[in-house]
Amino acid sequence: MNPAFSVIFLTTLIGAGQGLFLALFAVESGWLGTAPATGAALYVRGDFVALALLIAGLIASFFHLGHPERAWRAVAMWRTSWLSREVIVLPLFMAVVALHGVCHFSGGTSGVVVTGLAGAILCLALFYITAMNYVCIKFLQEWATPLTIVNYTLLGCASGFTLATALAASLEPALVPTLARWALNLTLAAAAARIASLIRNARLRPKSTMQSAIGIQNPRIVQKAQGFMGSSFNTREFFHGKSRQLVQSVKWGFLLLVFVIPAWLLSGSNVENKAAFAFLIQYIGLIAERWYFFAQARHPQNLYYQAAS
Amino acid sequence: MPTTTPAAPELSPSEVKTTTCYMCACRCGIKVTLRDGEVRYIEGNPEHPLNQGVICAKGASGIMKQYSPARLTQPLRRKAGAHRGDAEFEVITWDEALRQIEERLTHLRATDPKKFALFTGRDQMQALTGLFAAQFGTPNYAAHGGFCSVNMAAGMIYTIGGSFWEFGGPDLDRAKLFVMIGTAEDHHSNPLKIAISKFKRSGGKFISINPVRTGYSAIADEWIPIRPGTDGALLLALNAELVREKLYDEDFVGEYTNGGYLVNDDPNSPQYGLVVANGITPADNPHRNHSQLWWDAGIDAAVSNHASGCKPALNGKYTLPDGMPVRPAFALLCERLEPYTPEWAAEITGIPAARIRSLAREMGEIARDQKITLPLAWTDSWGRTHDSITGNPVAFHAMRGLAAHSNGFQTIRALSILMSLLGTIDRPGGFRHKAPYPRGTPPVFARNPVTPDAVKPNTPLGGAPLGFPASPDELFVDDAGSPMRIDKAFSWEYPLAVHGMMHNVIANAWRGDPYKIDTLFIFMANMAWNSSMNTSETRRMLNDRNENGEYKIPFIIVCDAFESEMTAFADLILPDTTYLERHDVMSMLDRPISEFDGPVDAVRVPILPPKGQCRPFQEVIVELASRLKLPAFTNADGTRKFRDYPDFVVNFQTAPNSGQGYLTGWRGEEGDKPMIGAPNPKQWDMYAKNNCVHQHHLPPEITYMRNWNQGYHDWATNVKLRRYGDPIMIQLYAEVLQRFRLAARGHGKRQPPAHLKDRIEKYFDPLPFYYEPLEVSISDKQKYPLAAITQRPMAMYHSWDSQNAWLRQIHTHNYLFINTKTAQAAGIADGGWLWVESMHGKVRCMCRYSEAVEPGTVWTWNAIGKSRGAWHLAEDANESRRGFLLNHLISDELPANASEREGRRMSNSDPLTGQAGWYDVRVRIYPAGADEPQESSPQFNALKPLPGTTKLHRLWQAFAAGESK
């Protein structure tokens, strides 16, 4: 697939926003084993930042649309379309995040509990739904695995928790060690899952072959002409046209940026000073990760677009 | 703009008109749907006999031709001081343009008419252009046939009286085995596709013999790869096997060919090798003798051919009462074929001997064992009645893969003979003729001038510009034996150049050999690009001046519809209409679209008004002819005879009150006479009402065996398709060629100049033989080990479809296809840049590996590469930057070391017919350097858009009829 930056930003930005919200929710419900934050500032700022990320992600997604003015139509097919569901759940989630922030700001305790819980559920659902957009295309074998859901969730959480750590550094320093530990653990878990998917994908044998594509049994089938010589949507959308080396270095790059460096930063001392940097590095890494996620997926349609002459 | 898909559209009403396509020379019937005066849709006309409703990629893209920004819209004159080729023009009016031409031509006609040369490309109105030239008085006229496929036409017409290429074809409705040789697309494209598909679906076996497997060959049951230029060897070996295995149709050979004719076998006789005449010349055709001798084995004596109750001896040696030793022609053929074994041919062609042997048997057995008999009673030329017609269901088709080699004429003779030995000529399941063919072997309908006094000031030419010489006496040479035509057709250099030699014109005119001309008028041919060999040099010649600064070719007029490479070299450009904007005829006097079962002709009628100042070329010709007062266009009182072209078409008759004109449909005052009849003023309306086509079905019993079918001959002479009703004997033995050979041996009134004697002696062999193509024979095959050829892409017509926004997306640039192993051995990567180099030049291009090409051959799609900026394409368009033209590698003349040259230049053409040897070039290949530009070479200066073409280079185009309103 040819990675679309709109989609890369959409998924990484909302992932981080979702992770951040989850971190706030975990703090506030005491699930991290720490006392909740001392004041509302972390929650209000945190929700604000999460919302900002979600909005940025949403805006990015509009760049993917030929007709953004008709985007509202996308809610129609929630019964069948994961994309439609995403289009519904994402704004809902955003609304809840906003409310959650407002509740904290205005000190409404019951509101905080309700919106926190609702937000957490929507957040997890959104991870699932976002990932399912990719998982459900079964012939994109690199994507069609539960690992994709795990990865989307863990990577979002890892980046969100790293970001939460950074926010806490200025607002709630007491929370930093715990949040950092969680961020580290999530980063390591995400690394494990992502590496598992890399290993899996490296071993994939494409189910579709030249033989099944044109229905002829012969070991040697070579395309000579794809039917046109310039380009077409089918060559632009599904081929990244980058060299193997570049794709490989993106892989090593994201492993380093998403996992190794943030883990090192988060596990060291003086985390409160490094958390923001860790998030930045990790986020940049995630852009590379998501790029690779797309680039690595071999679409069976590509069998039909191999050569011009 | 976009509407909900299935909803009923709110669109303006549309109207449908019928006419005839001209996105190529196939000439399918089309229905054109218009909306708001714009073309909305062009589809095949189901009522049309030729294409039966189907259409091709080009035909369906006619809209983009009509609205192409490359269209010329105004007459243009080269700016004073600008060089030819620079494409610097100014707009002038038609009045000025016509006045300028009129003045020039009036002067030439009054002084030396042959200084005016008119050459036309892929046009289909040679009946008009030829008439104009003849009336003007110049012999310097021809169409593209000489560089196209004259070998196919001449090789077959001189042998069986008809040909593939529009005048006949394979009867695939009934054939069981179909062998297609050297054909990629051909003129009869849609009908051939319809027929091949039906043939395959009914279970017939389709074999393709071709160095390359594309298009039609792709769906062949068997592909037999062959080395280019070697088909002669294969065909001779197949003939030899048929004879050896006695698998030929003996009755057919005896009755319908000249195989039983007795040939003078006395080497000392001035008539050596000629068929012995029995002395009584029949009146049926003064030009062709039909009273020959057979040897009757029963009574052991010579008898008149077709003597009743007699079967001719086909073998043996005999002596006539006067002591003349004779042999049946067939015996001579057998003797000739003897050394041509499958093993011999295998060496040359690369086809395993076993397959050649089995192929001959397959053909012979299927022809013999699966005969078709039609219960049709007919009478032959000798008055004998038959109650049925038999066919041997083996059909062939061949085109330029055979024709475009300088050994093509003899190769095609070998093919014609193979078809004849199998007994498949104009019989069910074999080859079938189409009107106006069959004609004589050779025909007499057009007779070229033979002496210099045929060209006189202010006088029509003494003969037709083109003809079919049957002996040295019918050459067009002066007393010294030198050529009379600028292209040297019908001279001792190319005696049977029956379509002229357009590919020689520019070089000859530039050199003044055999003389200088003044005005060169080019219509519908891209002579500065794909229809010239040695393209770069040709472009230089077009722009070359003498010491006084005058152009060596003083004045060039080009009539074209688009901004081509050629228009850039014009002094005067006349903007033609497109096929949707004009009247046109596909005339029986020319190259109609007949079917096996009878004549068919067709017309075009205007569907749209001409764009800008465009004017149909036909109107220009009629206008000029009238202004010049050419007799056929002028009344006795000196007034203009025809108002315009449609008027001319209706009222012109081949001779006063002959009743024969351009069109065969709805003749007679009442419009009720097919073929022949008085002019009908409503003729155009009748065509327009009837799908623009006129088909005349003949009774089935006169649609077979037409070479010898008296019923057919009676009809054909009656409607003036043939002048004489004599039988058309298949020339297994080509006596015509022997006449030239005898001249080379010092016999007869006219003899070849000394330097051409050996050439005539060698190539004018009355029996088919194999020789390496001329260029190949003098190439260093170590240095240049590969043959380089081209194919027609089905979705592109020559160079002229690159201005078509849809078609150019299918073929935007071209690659050189090389067998994977060959390319790898040369270190060339798939998709990599390489140099292809011949003795004459080199071209840089891109490689595409292929398993569908014989390892000794490389090929590319023809004419995809373009000169920068031509065809109104952007300067960085792929056509010019990545596409390439193979023609830069192909020479128009044989290299200096050619044995027959002896210091004289000789065209790279077949020595008999002058057919251009496009597919004879030998090349080598090597990778381009990593530091070289990734761009095809050679490159030429960019052409600027011409005045009057559409300026805008839009980034987006989305055609929807009616939307622009």
Next chain:
Amino acid sequence: MTQLALVIDLNVCVGCHACVTSCKEWNTSGVAGSLSDENPYGKDPSGTFFNRVQTFEVGEFPNTQTVHFPKSCLHCEDPPCVPVCPTGASYKRQTDGLVLIDYDKCIGCNYCSWACPYGVRELDENQKVMKKCTLCVDRINDTSLADEQRKPACVLACPTNARLYGDIHDPESIVSKAIRENGGYQLMPEWETKPANHYLPRRSASAIDNELSRKVEQQRPNTLKPTGAPSKP
């Protein structure tokens, strides 16, 4: 239930591209709205087409087969492109099985194209909506046309009649018969999309009653065995 479809006979397709441009021609001025071309006279021209003809080489010299392979939307019976569409612009019409796009609803998200394994959907880069073969819905539904004209443009254009059109659920239709009798097969059966369009494999000459021909035929390596249903013996 009706399922309209094309059946493409690779036994006779010569790769002429008539189906390609006749499709473009019919549809560009049709109700579907124009099919745009980018850089029509410039570098790397590119455009929206509903149908493309591709060429493959199968086997090795000299046992090479050149296969021309036309491909347009296969109107899958279980089309993965439809359920993913968030707007409902892509839909499968129950009445005749056509998979269609409502251009007025399409937001140009490209998602359906990702969900089509066959690479037949193309975003019109000018109008920014997804497009693809409609089976010429505006011809086959147009009752003002004569019956024999109520067929897709490409079917009427094809000079070799390699494109058959009909209802594959009607066992008596020409397409059902053609599939049955000639070993018609579907593309990429592994994804269970159940394409309605089928392809017919190359078949060998059957009408020749000649021992030698049969022998030659048998000796030739079979380069073109279809992976789908076995062809007729």
